[in-house]
Amino acid sequence: MKKAIIEFSIKRPWVVIGLAVLITAFFAMQFPKIKIDTDPQNMLEADEPTRLFHAATKDNFNLYDFIAVGIVAEPTAFTPDQLNRVYRITEEIAELDGVIVDDIMSISMVDDIKQGAGGSIVIEPLMEDEIETDEEAQHIYQRIMNNPILRGKIASDDGKAVAIFIPIESKKISHRLYTEIKEITDRLGGNAEYHVAGLPLAEDSFGSEMFVQMAVSAPAAMGVIFLLLFLFFRQVKIIIAPMVVAMMSVIWAMGLLIFTGNTVHIMSSMIPIFLMPISVLNSIHIISEFHDNFKKYKHRDATIRHSINELFVPMLFTSMTTVAGFLSLALTPIPPVRVFGIFVAFGIVVAWFLSLTINPAIAMLISDKTLRNFGKDTGEQHGMLAKVMHSFRNFSHKNYKLIISSFAVVVVVAAVGLSLIVVNDNPVKWFKKSHPIRIADNAMNSHLAGTYMNYLVFEGEDEGSMKSPELLNYMLSLQKELAKDKTVGSTTGVTDIVKKIRYELYSEDSAKMVIPDNSNEIAQLLFLFEMSGGNPDDLFKFVTPEYDKANLWVQLKNGDNMAVSAVVDRGNQFISDNPPPVGITAKWAGLPFINIEWQNQMVSGMQKSLASSFVVVFIMMVFLFRSFKWGFFSMLPLTITVMAIYAFIGYIGKPYDMPVAVLSSLTLGLSIDFAIHFIQRLRVIHKRTKNFNDSYHEIFEGTGRAISRNVMVIAIGFLPMLFSTLVPYITVGAFFFAIMIVSGLVTMLLLPSLTRMFKKTLFN
Amino acid sequence: MKESHLAYFYSGDDGLSDVKMTIVSKKGKERIREFIMIRLDIEEGGNQKYYTYFKKPSDVSRITFMVHKTSEGNDQRWIYIPSIDLIKPISADDKNSSFVGSDFSYEDVSGRHWTEDTHSLKGEETLDGKAVYVIESVPKKKYKGFSRKVSYIDKESMLPLKEEYFNKKDKLVKEFSADKIEVIDGIPTITVRTMNNIKKGGHTTVSFNKISYNVGIKEDIFTERYLKNPPRKYIKK
DSSP states (O other): OHHHHHHHHHHOHHHHHHHHHHHHHHHHTTGGGOOEEOOGGGGSOTTOHHHHHHHHHHHHTTOOEEEEEEEEOSSOSOSHHHHHHHHHHHHHHHTSTTBOGGGOBOTTTOEEEEEOGGGOEEEEESSOSOOOOHHHHHHHHHHHHTOTTTBTTTBOTTSSEEEEEEEESOGGGHHHHHHHHHHHHHHHOTTSEEEEEOHHHHHHHHHHHHHHHHHHHHHHHHHHHHHHHHHHHOOHHHHHHHHHHHHHHHHHHHHHHHHTTOOEETTGGGHHHHHHHHHHHHHHHHHHHHHHHHHHHOSHHHHHHHHHHHHHHHHHHHHHHHHHHHHGGGGSSOHHHHHHHHHHHHHHHHHHHHHHHHHHHHHHHSOTTGGGGTTTTTOTTTSHHHHHHHHHHHHHHHOHHHHHHHHHHHHHHHHHHHHTOOBOOOGGGGBOTTSHHHHHHHHHHHHSSOSEEEEEEEEOSSTTGGGOHHHHHHHHHHHHHHHTSTTEEEEEOHHHHHHHHHHHHTTSOGGGOSOOSSHHHHHHHHHHHHHTTOOHHHHTTTBOTTSSEEEEEEEESOOOHHHHHHHHHHHHHHHHHSOOSTTOEEEEEEHHHHHHHHHHHHHHHHHHHHHHHHHHHHHHHHHHHTOHHHHHHHHHHHHHHHHHHHHHHHHHTOOBOHHHHHHHHHHHHHHTHHHHHHHHHHHHHHHHHOOHHHHHHHHTTHHHHHHHHHHHHHHHHTGGGGGOSBHHHHHHHHHHHHHHHHHHHIIIIIHHHHHHHTHHHHTO | OHHHHHHHHOOSSEEEEEEEEEEEOTTSOEEEEEEEEEEEESSTTSOEEEEEEEEESGGGTTOEEEEEEOSSSOOEEEEEETTTTEEEEEOOSOTTSBSTTSSSBHHHHHOOOGGGEEEEEEEEEEETTEEEEEEEEEESSOOSSOSEEEEEEETTTOOEEEEEEEOTTOOEEEEEEEEEEEEETTEEEEEEEEEEETTTOOEEEEEEEEEEEOOOOOGGGSSHHHHHSOOTTTOOO
């Protein structure tokens, strides 16, 4: 089988290339059918109870996702000029397509409950029309401060910031609206600072920028890899092969993903970036071997046969272990992660197969004449790489005990670091600090009650059960409890409407700003709200028309899952310590809540998949080396690399977020590779030399150079990703670098030391 | 238009009826409001006084509500809240606001004075077998309620059979229909009417029962004293 494939590739290079191009063309033709999905909600299964409840809550209370516009003006936003600008901006935003006009919350759109002429109650727009005097502006400020439903939401207590909350039909249009709103604020804004924020915006914008990043970072990485390969091999024709293999693997995997009707999610958009290094790795080993042996064999076909023979087993196993790492993602409960794992695994199989066929085929197209200087100019024994490898050899030979004990210390230090890992995520923080969305998020959440909205939904068994004084007082005490958390910017419920009406009804008497003690009065106060010009739709955002469910809005200043969890836990703790009135339950909904839900699932899912792939890889190693001991040693570089990288994350305090979680399978899949090559080749050499010192000497030559070339190509090749505007891309770039450097070092330092120390037992 | 307005909002010299209002949400959920409504015309086409006694839902029963409507200036409204035994004036600045949470606005219930709009006859056609005038009304002053309204007025009874409300963008937002017309005490009366809220979804249907006209209602009923103590003569709890 192996022979047949390779002989075919050597004898009929054009057929192989032609077939590969045809299949690639088929998959490339699927690309126009691409369906993009950037909604983190889809991290949960469609029928996940949390998601269904969130959807039901939005439906029951007519809630929409919203974009928030924050306006910060010094020394105050409450001047006629600034408020009139807000007025005009709001008017224009209301005209935009996809904006739920009736639900816009802006100074110029909201109603205020107040005293009218003759002690009457009136509910009317806070700012009916443009204003002229400072007194009017000050009056509006005072009214907001006096209204618990508005305070903190549409204006900050210091009067420097005001906000416009814009409910939108669907998250998918937030990026388009962002651009349109920006145009309006640029044109009508004046001197104030304008910020646009909100979770749906972050999520949708991430989707748009993600593709820009893909288009920039993937080719950039390709370019750098190409340059590095040229530096190593000085032969353009031969290094085309790895590029072709990488590109084809990516196209096949993505093409199949699209062809099978899967959506390209934030996760799957990373497939090309993950596949590229993996597919380049095998080719580099082949070319490296080819390069180092061409002088010996003089002919390309003989050299290729030799190279592939040498590399077939390690390549098969390095690919299979990486496949195992990614396939284990299929065990997670998160659909996009499953899709990601499965298609990366597919891509790796493709890359493995193409490496075995395309590399020989392309090499065959190059004449021996062109290759005649190949491998000579870098000089096997005298190149830079060779020198570095020789010093590694000498160092580990002399100091093997020191190396082993140092790594023992590393393991201990890493174990401590692992315990410091903080699990946290926030889609807004997928953007760099300098990104306008991050700046907006900071500015608005420091001034106002927050851009993140959670809901705590109370459900009763009977219609009207939300009018009970017992329940409203309970809700109020829960509001007080939640307010103790500094993440909570404000809480608003039907309680606040009842209190506010009562306060105004009794001529602004603060003592009357409490929940009445009988349900008829509550019902009548709310009836008064509807009679006095109050928009019933405003009321029904907090309670259903049947009064069987109530919705407490919990506005948060911080969307970090950790902060949101703390608020949710505080609420749940209160509810379990102080059970709600009989027959009433309280449950959470909201986008931030959904985010913590899928994070929890992801963390536990990733732990399972990492553990299972670790076991699978170990079994594969024992099988490959037919030795428990070798299997055990081969797992060390991987274990130490995973521990060291994640410990580093723990020490520097970088949150364990979605990309970091998913990268654990890549780390596992890639960091075993060098160990496989090292051990497999060492044993093959030893079989031939029958002398440990000779084998030890030789392994630092060809294999050592191949590994160090790989380390450099991948580590440096993905450095351009560090300049990305999106944090997950930076993380991925940094990971490639770390995986290569650490697993390369562990393999070339620890494994030689260990084999030297245990040579008797290992080579028995 | 004036004739239609009078036929619709000023039937007889006074009127008394039981009203059942069914507010149906977009999702098909119903809320019921039942009240007794008493109307007295002080002058035909001019000032009017309304008295409303709420019966259902039960937790708001005994709430009473009174309007002194003037043809030119602002209306005056009062509400009595029995649970706290308090009478409060309610501001009437925004006549377009919802009446008790229904799809009818205050103005839809008591009438927008015909002099506030410019009317033009757009044509004559038949609607459900009845000959109607099609009249377009455009507010003289910028108005939130509508920027254009098209009424289909029955030539015979002069009652509106259908009204279409258009917003600024000239999109149909609300549609009124007279679902049932009965002749009571010789006066054609819309006894079932629906306001269909096209923009938000949902609708409100109002049915009038036990209608009587020219019952000789006295003006002193429309005072604060009777808000607290409903006139037993007309209000049967």
